Each structure stands twice: as structure tokens, then as C-alpha cells.
Amino acid sequence: MLLPDDAPPQGYYTHVLGQAYPTEISVTTDLSALEATTSNELKWVEHTVAGGETLSTIFDQMDLGYSNLLNMLASDENAKFLEHNLRPNKTLLFGLDKDGQLAQLKYDGKMLGGSKYQSDDVITITRTGRSTYTSNIDRPEYEYTVNFYEGTVVEGGMFFLGAGYAAGLNKSQLDEISDKAFAWDIDFAKDIQIGDSFRVLVQEKWSDGEFKGLGEVLAIEFDNYGTTLTAIKAENGGFYDEKGRAMQKAFLRAPLDFRRVSSNFNPRRLHPVTGQVRPHRGTDYVAPVGTDIWSVGSGIVYKSAYNQYNGNYVFIRHNDTYVTKYLHLSKRLVSQGDRVEQGDVIGRLGGTGRVTGPHLHYEFVVNGVHQNPRTVDLPKAISLEDEDLTNYLKLAKERVAQLQAFDKLHEDEDNSGSLVNSALPM
Numbered sequence: 391m392l393l394p395d396d397a398p399p400q401g402y403y404t405h406v407l408g409q410a411y412p413t414e415i416s417v418t419t420d421l422s423a424l425e426a427t428t429s430n431e432l433k434w435v436e437h438t439v440a441g442g443e444t445l446s447t448i449f450d451q452m453d454l455g456y457s458n459l460l461n462m463l464a465s466d467e468n469a470k471f472l473e474h475n476l477r478p479n480k481t482l483l484f485g486l487d488k489d490g491q492l493a494q495l496k497y498d499g500k501m502l503g504g505s506k507y508q509s510d511d512v513i514t515i516t517r518t519g520r521s522t523y524t525s526n527i528d529r530p531e532y533e534y535t536v537n538f539y540e541g542t543v544v545e546g547g548m549f550f551l552g553a554g555y556a557a558g559l560n561k562s563q564l565d566e567i568s569d570k571a572f573a574w575d576i577d578f579a580k581d582i583q584i585g586d587s588f589r590v591l592v593q594e595k596w597s598d599g600e601f602k603g604l605g606e607v608l609a610i611e612f613d614n615y616g617t618t619l620t621a622i623k624a625e626n627g628g629f630y631d632e633k634g635r636a637m638q639k640a641f642l643r644a645p646l647d648f649r650r651v652s653s654n655f656n657p658r659r660l661h662p663v664t665g666q667v668r669p670h671r672g673t674d675y676v677a678p679v680g681t682d683i684w685s686v687g688s689g690i691v692y693k694s695a696y697n698q699y700n701g702n703y704v705f706i707r708h709n710d711t712y713v714t715k716y717l718h719l720s721k722r723l724v725s726q727g728d729r730v731e732q733g734d735v736i737g738r739l740g741g742t743g744r745v746t747g748p749h750l751h752y753e754f755v756v757n758g759v760h761q762n763p764r765t766v767d768l769p770k771a772i773s774l775e776d777e778d779l780t781n782y783l784k785l786a787k788e789r790v791a792q793l794q795a796f797d798k799l800h801e802d803e804d805n806s807g808s809l810v811n812s813a814l815p816m
Contacts, residue, residue, distance in 0.1 A: 432485035538796035671760035672753035701742025
């Protein structure tokens with residue numbers, strides 16, 4: 391290699407040896423535009439979930455391939471959550487590519503509930519490779535205030551729902567009250583009486599000065615049978631009483647989303663088929679055939695079978711002390727030896743065996759003795775501890791003070807079942 395005879399003029403070299411300099415790179419691919427184009431090219435198919443359907447049966451109906459479902463469940467946590475929390479009458483949106491293959495799956499948070507999602511969330515699961523999927527949650531931004539709602543039950547049974555709707559609450563808040571705050575203390579099929587009342591603190595959502603709907607329930611006082619129960623939502627999303635003891639216990643009071651109860655615990659009941667006096671050691675729940683039946687607690691299925699008297703039945707041993715029994719099912723969804731968790735669907739309501747009509751017969755057995763499942767003492771709640779308890783007690787004091795302040799403000803007004811327009815900041 392030959393070097394020039396003369397040195398270059400001063401300033402010829404603009405960079406210093408050993409120093410890094412930024413280099414501009416021209417990006418010719420607009421990824422957002424590409425994604426938008428891809429999304430626009432999808433064919434969207436809406437599917438309403440029917441009773442008894444699972445993601446597996448839905449994928450089969452739509453000819454999307456069982457292997458694709460397995461890949462989606464293996465690679466994405468939101469897909470797993472959807473599989474285990476799918477409910478009837480909810481809507482799924484399937485985005486199909488030009489070959490009819492699944493590219494995206496969309497659904498909203500209100501179809502699942504729970505602490506994982508908010509009702510306005512939109513969850514999108516996207517195929518990212520031949521066998522991989524990922525998801526994202528789109529969550530609108532709101533400003534929140536706290537408002538006060540109150541109501542009184544003017545008709546018994548499930549008319550708690552009517553009182554709740556009259557108070558201005560919607561299904562989401564009523565589900566929190568009946569399924570998450572008091573499901574372990576109140577059987578809403580049996581324990582609601584005319585004159586029962588409730589006072590509730592609820593988030594209100596606002597955006598640009600406009601009311602956008604109700605949010606989470608923050609605190610509840612429920613007067614039932616003359617006893618006041620208080621539940622307050624902690625920062626972890628769970629409900630606790632004023633002392634920090636979890637409202638959630640080892641067993642639910644009821645094994646289904648009730649419609650009505652046909653027969654109570656009665657040791658000298660006249661049998662409707664034989665006409666003989668026979669003990670009725672449980673509670674009968676009448677609901678539409680096919681209604682989901684839940685395990686009231688975690689345990690092991692030690693019997694899942696059929697006979698001419700019980701029809702299809704499931705017995706669950708929760709520990710050495712507690713056994714629960716579920717009779718006359720139209721379908722059993724668990725087998726002997728299966729492990730179940732509280733709230734798992736173990737069967738569907740039916741009319742098999744010796745019965746006069748479709749219903750669930752439910753029994754609660756303690757140390758071999760049948761107990762009234764509606765009144766039996768359930769295992770104690772778990773308490774918060776240490777710093778969590780300290781923080782919670784401070785929050786609980788604030789929430790109770792807010793409830794009392796709102797209540798006092800309107801104690802002379804006949805506002806039962808109406809919205810109080812005096813929201814406070816969060």
C-alpha cells in the first residue's frame with residue numbers, strides 16, 4: 391500500500407480516533423402502519439359463548455385447530471385466565487387472516503371480572519409466530535371520585551338485586567357485594583329478608599368532566615337479619631372486615647348462582663315422592679337445568695357416580711372434618727380423585743334420580759354429622775398481618791368515616807334506593 395507524499399490539509403479529518411459518534415440510520419419500514427394494515431386485513435368473527443362451551447369446543451366449531459389453542463395457552467397468561475374464567479353470554483372477537491387462521495383474539499374485562507381486569511379493559515391476544523402468542527391490555531385512563539349509594543330490600547329472596555338496581559348500582563357492583571364480599575357469610579338465595587338494607591361506597595369514573603360510569607366497590611355496610619356486616623376493599627383487591635380479617639373463608643355459603651330455594655334443611659320433612667317422613671339433610675336449590683354448580687371449597691373428589699336415588703352426584707372431601715355433597719346433577723364434570731378449588735364448576739344442575747323436578751340437593755357434613763349449610767359456623771377468616779394490617783386499618787378507618795358521613799348527611803331524607811350527588815375525591 392502506497393502512502394501519499396504530502397500530509398492532508400488541516401481539518402481534513404473530522405473524527406478523532408477512539409471516540410464514538412452517532413450514526414443516523416434511515417428506517418424504511420413503518421411498523422405501526424404495517425400493524426394497522428395487517429389488522430385491517432383481518433376478517434373479524436364474533437362468537438357469543440353458550441352454556442357449557444369451552445375454548446376447546448369454540449376452537450373446534452370454528453375449525454381453528456386444537457394445536458393452535460394449546461400453543462396460545464402455553465405462551466400467554468391472559469389466554470390461560472380466559473380459559474379458566476369463560477362464562478356464557480359473553481362475546482369473543484376472532485380476527486382471522488386471509489388463510490382463515492387465528493391472528494388475534496379480543497375480549498373485554500367485563501366478561502371475566504375479578505381483580506385481574508377492570509370492566510373497561512380490552513384484552514388482545516396476538517399470534518407472533520408459528521406457535522407463539524402474546525397479549526396486551528388496553529385500559530382507559532379515568533379520574534375517580536367516591537360516591538354513596540344506599541338501598542332497602544322491599545321484596546324477599548333475590549329481590550336484593552332489584553334493590554341494588556333501584557339504588558343505581560349495576561351488575562358489576564352487585565356481583566362484588568354478593569360474590570366477593572359476602573358470599574361466605576350470606577346465602578343470597580335464603581338469607582335476604584324484606585327490610586334488609588345496604589350502604590355502599592363506589593368509585594365513579596370521570597373523563598374530561600364527563601361521568602363515564604361506576605367503578606369498583608370500596609366499602610359496604612349490609613344490615614341482614616338485624617346484624618350489620620362491614621366489608622372494605624384492601625389494596626390487594628380482597629375484602630376484609632374492620633379488624634383486617636378476610637371476608638373470604640374456606641367455604642362458600644351457596645354452591646351456585648341462585649334463582650330460588652325450594653326446600654330448607656328439615657330433619658322431619660315429608661318426602662315429596664314416597665310420602666314418608668324422611669330427614670332432609672340439606673338445601674334444595676331450584677334453577678334452570680344446566681346451571682353451573684360450584685365446589686364450595688377446595689378438596690378432593692372422593693365420589694363421582696350415578697345411582698337411582700341420587701342421580702348423578704359428586705361428593706367432595708375438603709379435609710378430615712368437612713365433606714360436601716351435590717345430588718341430581720344433569721352432568722358431572724369431575725372424576726373421582728380430582729383436585730378442585732373453591733368456585734370450580736363440578737357439574738350442571740339437573741333432575742336425575744328420585745326427584746319431582748330439576749334442582750340441586752346440597753349437603754354439608756361436619757365430622758360425619760349433617761349440618762344446616764345455611765347456618766353452620768364456617769372456619770375462621772384469615773387476618774392481615776404486620777405492615778399490611780397497619781396500612782389496612784388506616785384505610786378501613788377512612789372508609790368507615792366516609793360511610794358514616796354520607797349516612798349522617800342524608801339520615802333525614804327519604805333517599806332509599808337513590809343516588810346521592812355529593813361525590814368526594816378518591
